[in-house]
Amino acid sequence: MPFTLEQPTTVEEALRRLADPTGGPAVAIAGGTDLLLDLDEGRVSAGRVVSLRRLPWNRLQWQGDSLVVGSTLPFARLGADPAVRARLPGLVDAVDAVGSLALRHRATLGGNLGRAAPASDVVPILLALGATVRLVGIGGHRDVPVGRFVRSSRQTDLAPGELIESISIPSAPVSAYVWQRVRPANDVSQVGVAVARSDSPSGWHVALGGVLPAPTRVVEAEALLARRRPNDAEVELAAQAAAQRATFVTDKRATESYRRRLVSTLVRRAVARALRTEVGG
Amino acid sequence: MTGPLTLAINGAHPRTVDVPDDERLLDTLRWRLGMKGTKEGCRTGDCGACTVLVDGETTLSCLTLSREVDGSKVTTIEGIADDPEGRKVQAAFEAEEALQCGYCTPGFIVALTGVRRELGPEASTAALVDGLQGNLCRCTGYLAILRAVERVREAPR
Numbered sequence: 001m002p003f004t005l006e007q008p009t010t011v012e013e014a015l016r017r018l019a020d021p022t023g024g025p026a027v028a029i030a031g032g033t034d035l036l037l038d039l040d041e042g043r044v045s046a047g048r049v050v051s052l053r054r055l056p057w058n059r060l061q062w063q064g065d066s067l068v069v070g071s072t073l074p075f076a077r078l079g080a081d082p083a084v085r086a087r088l089p090g091l092v093d094a095v096d097a098v099g100s101l102a103l104r105h106r107a108t109l110g111g112n113l114g115r116a117a118p119a120s121d122v123v124p125i126l127l128a129l130g131a132t133v134r135l136v137g138i139g140g141h142r143d144v145p146v147g148r149f150v151r152s153s154r155q156t157d158l159a160p161g162e163l164i165e166s167i168s169i170p171s172a173p174v175s176a177y178v179w180q181r182v183r184p185a186n187d188v189s190q191v192g193v194a195v196a197r198s199d200s201p202s203g204w205h206v207a208l209g210g211v212l213p214a215p216t217r218v219v220e221a222e223a224l225l226a227r228r229r230p231n232d233a234e235v236e237l238a239a240q241a242a243a244q245r246a247t248f249v250t251d252k253r254a255t256e257s258y259r260r261r262l263v264s265t266l267v268r269r270a271v272a273r274a275l276r277t278e279v280g281g
Numbered sequence: 282m283t284g285p286l287t288l289a290i291n292g293a294h295p296r297t298v299d300v301p302d303d304e305r306l307l308d309t310l311r312w313r314l315g316m317k318g319t320k321e322g323c324r325t326g327d328c329g330a331c332t333v334l335v336d337g338e339t340t341l342s343c344l345t346l347s348r349e350v351d352g353s354k355v356t357t358i359e360g361i362a363d364d365p366e367g368r369k370v371q372a373a374f375e376a377e378e379a380l381q382c383g384y385c386t387p388g389f390i391v392a393l394t395g396v397r398r399e400l401g402p403e404a405s406t407a408a409l410v411d412g413l414q415g416n417l418c419r420c421t422g423y424l425a426i427l428r429a430v431e432r433v434r435e436a437p438r
Contacts, residue, residue, distance in 0.1 A: 005302035100415020185414030
């Protein structure tokens with residue numbers, strides 16, 4: 001179905017155009033790398049597409065110890081930023097895992113969150129890092145933790161007429177994201193495992209992607225990783241707990257039992273990778 | 282709806298054409314402007330055959346709405362030899378005979394040119410190959426392509 005493209009330059013205008021009842025249903029587009037395919041194949045039908053690319057959201061900034069990522073900042077810019085690489089290595093692992101470099105020049109963090117794909121490589125690390133999504137609507141702003149924002153497969157807390165403005169991510173120099181898939185650049189992950197160690201309150205967060213009905217934290221595994229530098233036996237127990245806890249699907253990419261085995265291996269790799277920058281113990 | 286689209290393609294003076302709002306850059310280049318060097322492979326962002334440079338960045342033209350890049354500079358395979366880096370990449374592909382059927386070649390040459398510009402002349406072979414992960418060769422002629430990447434790295438500046 002053909003659509004018209006609207007390219008507002010202010011947030012107020014974008015919100016007004018999204019809410020405008022004349023001209024039929026409207027959908028917001030950021031990088032478009034996922035949504036354009038759905039528009040082509042009729043999985044999403046909208047007569048109007050409102051581009052967010054000219055809004056002043058294509059930027060990142062530090063607020064104290066947190067990184068605030070504008071929702072339309074392309075992944076490639078996020079992954080190439082030296083401060084982000086040093087303070088949020090797990091986020092960079094996840095961003096670099098998305099598609100190919102050319103795709104990352106367009107795909108955005110806000111778009112990935114808004115589409116809420118169950119195999120998203122980005123949602124698990126945002127869960128592990130305790131990120132918060134800032135939404136804007138006609139009535140003002142609201143802040144929603146990522147775990148409440150992503151409700152289920154392709155379902156989010158975004159209300160009609162609302163937009164994702166930015167994502168706030170507390171820094172975590174000890175963090176990692178690891179994944180397994182058939183081909184690196186043009187497939188999605190069978191499963192992904194994100195881990196991050198926080199100092200206040202102290203403790204590990206572990207989150208899985210490629211599980212049902214949406215990426216999720218596994219508190220059972222987190223409890224078993226109690227210490228700042230867990231030993232091999234503790235990591236092994238946490239890996240098994242994560243594998244037992246999650247609900248996996250069997251599809252063309254992998255069977256349920258293979259995914260379960262992958263998770264256990266990837267939890268071990270993720271913890272080792274997160275600790276790689278720390279010397280000694 | 283249609284609207285004006287102004288692009289400066291391959292160093293030429295900016296040119297304005299009227300395009301539908303939902304037209305992709307790939308279709309504007311191939312069917313509206315007759316520049317058939319940029320190839321359509323999968324049309325889903327998986328194969329890289331349609332890679333062009335938009336303001337210097339490797340871009341999948343099949344996933345780009347033309348009117349969203351209004352005002353940009355676009356480099357396609359037809360203009361790559363006018364770029365010194367692009368000429369070097371093209372020469373390396375020629376020297377290594379890094380093509381079989383040739384359909385993926387424009388995408389590879391444009392992508393490697395963009396990745397070299399983005400990562401700099403010191404970028405390792407592994408980093409360059411990583412930048413080409415989104416380009417597929419269905420003839421599986423990757424060994425010659427890999428030799429071309431190495432030849433570009435070793436070429437005099």
